[in-house]
Structure formats: structure tokens, C-alpha cells
Amino acid sequence: MQLTKDEEKSLSGEFGETMASAYRILLSIGAATDAEKLVPIKWAHISGVNYNTIGDAGVEFLEEFSQNTKTAVKTTINPMGFDRGKVAATNVSQSFIEQQMKIVKSFESIGASPSFTCIPYEIFDIPPKGTVVSFAESNAAIYSNSVLGLFTNKESSLSALASSITGKAPYSGLRIEEIRHPKVTIKSNIKLQTELDYGLLGYFAGNQIKDDCVALDGISENADMIKTKSLSAAMGTSGTCGMFARKEYGLRQDVVSFDQGEMNKIRDELNTSESGDIIVLGSPQLGISELKFLTDQIRYKKFSKRCLIFCARKTYWQAEQIGLTGKIERAGSEFMCDSCACLTPLVSKADVDSVITNSVKGAYYLGHSNRVGVALKDLKTIIKEYSN
DSSP: OBOOHHHHHHHHTTTOHHHHHHHHHHHHHHHHTTOOBEEEOSEEEEOOOSHHHHHHHHHHHHHHHTTTOOOSSEEEEOOBSSOGGGGGGSOOOHHHHHHHHHHHHHHHHTTOBOOOOSOHHHHSOOOOTTOBOEEOSHHHHHHIIIIIOOBOOBOOHHHHHHHHHHSEEESOGGGSGGGGSOSEEEEEOSOOOSHHHHHHHHHHHHHHOOSSEEEEESSOTTOOHHHHHHHHHHHHHHOSOOEEESSOOOTTSEEEEEOHHHHHHHHHHHOOOSSOSEEEEEEEEEOHHHHHHHHHHHTTOOBSSEEEEEEOHHHHHHHHHTTHHHHHHHTTEEEEESBOSTTOTTSOTTTOSEEEESOHHHHHHHHHTSOOEEEEOOHHHHHHHSBO
């Protein structure tokens, strides 16, 4: 890889061992992805914030890495494991809380924004199209590439952390314009209607496509954020593909069909229960669009089961200002801020046998990691069946 003089100095340790370590990480990734150079980024979003995802070894690494260093660019972070304002009302262990707060302290010490969100594209101002960023959260990377026109690869927590310190990232993959032109089209033979339909298509695309980008024929040009967000999250869950295009790029592409049989197969894989003990919404976290939709649908009704809603604290404050939170809470919902439905100790096999969710990503992780049964239904159906 071609390095500038400053990059060579940083790599040699002239600006400290942490900076040198960060450059070694980026150069290793660059070598593996045939990058010819490093390029500046404007924004880094880091995953690996929840203690359940990184464990004790991750805590120790972050505590050491965060000493005597600061972020070079705007840096935001993924959700942690619980809502700090509601610890007394939950069954989160003291040891989990202590380790989680060490992680929070490490990120705050380097100057990362305590955003605790997996949907930074809904929380923060979006830079112009073509801006190079480094996003580790898979749904954020895919959504930002596909819908917002930002340039990022699906980064790991480690590579995004290194980019936040250096302000650089390897020039490879979806940071190169030519790579963003798909070679394969998935043609949907089903009329996609709900956010769950889009999620099932996304899961299929992630499973099938090994390229960086795929064209999707059959999704609406007017598909809203709720649907494209669901698609992005599911696609990031099941595979490595980091971008979808809403149109075909030529007639020479390979075409893969997505039909009712494929959709049913995925639904059967993820849907392991007819119903559930609680409703879990927010994987990715719910944004204002979903909260408005939920408010409209639940009007004058109450949930018949406990309903947990995971969202960013900034989203909660915004929803509170426009009168959404009170209506949703009066319908029997509980908000959990700063955390996400995935890998949270707030949903435990010790407390529930199964859950109800509209999220394909949530269904995968709640089933595989939390070990609970999952009833997978779209949001409108959930409200219809579990409210009165």
C-alpha cells in the first residue's frame, strides 16, 4: 500500500503506540482487500459496545486502547446492553452493569459521542452523497450505501475503531465506484407489501449473494424508510453483501428469482413459535417513522401483552416533544433507550419462552443468541392480534 509520510510516521510509532496499532489494523485489512492506499473519512460508527458482544477480553482491550488517544473524526457508537435509567426495574446482573460501564467509559474517554444507536442515519445529520465513512453496524452500512449514497464497507468493530482514531480507511470494496455496480439481480416474483416482506427478501439476498452489491428488481422506488431499513438489517444479518441497488444495471447480469417458496422457507426457519409471552420491537432500534406508524395503529387500543420498544434516547426525546411517547406508553408499551433487542440481557430465556417481533434480524438473534422462540409477524398484524 502507498502511504503518505505522515501515515508512515504514525505506523512507526512517532505519534504513540495506540496510533501505530490503529494503522497496523488498517494496513492488515488493506492488504487483505487489495487496497492501494488509505483515504480520509468523515465519520466512524463503532459496533462492539454491548458487553454481551465483546466479553471480558474486549473490555480489557478497550481500556488499554483508549488510554492517551482521541478520535480524529466524528465518532458514534452502537447500543449497549441496557437502559441506564431503568436498571432498578430489570434483572440485569451487577457484574454485567460494571463491565458495560467500563466499555462506556472507554468510548467516552476517546471522545466518541454516547449515541448508543444502531441507526445513526436517523439520529445525526447526513453528509453529502459520495462522502467516505466507516460504519461497523451492518444495517447502517447497507442503508447508507444503498439509500444515502455514502461510501463505506461493512466494517468490523475493530476496523471502525481504528478509522475513528486515524481518520482513514482502506480504499477498497464499496469505497470504489466500480464495485458499487451489481453483477447479479434478484428478481422478486412476489408483491412486497410489509416491512416483514422486505426483511425476508433482504435475508434471502444476504444468503444468496457473495458480491459487494446486488440489484433488487421488484422493490418499490417509493419504498419508505421502514421497509428499506428492514431490508438492510436482514441483509446484513445473513451475509456479507454491503449494498443493494433498486434497479438493474444491464441485461448481462445473472438473475436469481425470489418467489413465495423461498419466502416461506426463510419464514419457517426464523418463525419458531405461534405466539409469544412479550412483544419486542426495535432491531434495528425504532425511529420516528416507526413510532408515528405505531401511534396511528394503536390509537384507542391497549396491548394485551407486555411490549418492549428499543430506541435511541435522542429518538425518545424527539418523540416526547411531538407527543408520541405518551400515547404509546398509555397503550401499554415500555421504552428501553440506549439498547437494542439483539443480544440484550433484558430478554432472557429465564423470563420468557418466546417473543413476538416484526424484525427478521431480531428473530435471528433472539432465536440464536437469546435462545427464545420467535413469532415473526409484521407490525400491523402484531397490533391487530395483540391489542384491544
